[in-house]
Amino acid sequence: MEKVNIVTQAQPWVDRFPLTGRYTYGVAGERFFRELKENGRFFGTRCTACDVVYVPPRLYCLRCFAPLEEWVEVPSTGTVHTFTVVHQDLDEAPLPTPEVIAFVQIDGCDGGLVHRLGEVAPEDVYIGMSVEAVLKPTAERQGGLTDIAYFRPTLR
Template identity: 50%
Template sequence: MSLIERLGTFGDAKVWYDNIPLESEYTVGIAGERFLRAIKDRGVILGTVCPACDLTYVPPSMYCERCFTQLDEWVELPAKGTVYTFTIVTRSLDGQALDEPEILAFVKLPGAHGGLVHRLTTAKPEDVEIGMEVEVVFKPQKEREGSILDIKGFKPT
């Protein structure tokens, strides 16, 4: 058993092209609804607390990923934090060079186990460092739509 014949010329190496449009909706859920609504209506960041593990989840979750308990304690967190790590993105989704590099960071919020992954705005790449203090920049309230993009990003404090 094996393949005893192969294509010999490029002209014979045919392909059939196809594509399929994919569209989905993603239900944000109980915790997501409350989190995104608080950003939209009040410009505040909410988290849920697991008292047993002493962890505060941001973005909030209805259950603790460590101990599996259902969470119902909500807290408001300061809309600021510390850059835990960052990168400078020079490529678009399809690999093309971006006109302007974008800084993306994971920002840990004080008192939270988690934080937010978002853009760092108004910062020069060469000035960014791990440990830098930053604050959330919300869009003007009338432009907010109830998504994570109601946050423009973080800026250095």
């Protein structure tokens, strides 16, 4: 195999590739985010055959493919399954303050949510930490993931 000479200073032509999406929440997602927005509650769907509660809720069970019709309220508390401390933005510039992102396993459920952690220093976060959701005030909630402001260590 011989080397190929590649010119690195190729003259570029610049153009854009603009796309904007308008997405629906889906049948299960609509109900989940409506409950979150209007009542500040988390709901999941339960598969009785597989004995699994899905949060965020699913319309069907990915294990047995049954439609899921049993809606159960679940706590807005959970455990840090894993986390990262982000130091750079998408353009690789340093963030003014490192940001903690965690995958929070919702208590008693299969799955959970990825979200920011707040009211905690990055060096104090650990896997297994108990956390709870902090919701925005009702008037500010729009029916989306950011209706949850962040998760914080559970106050005991």
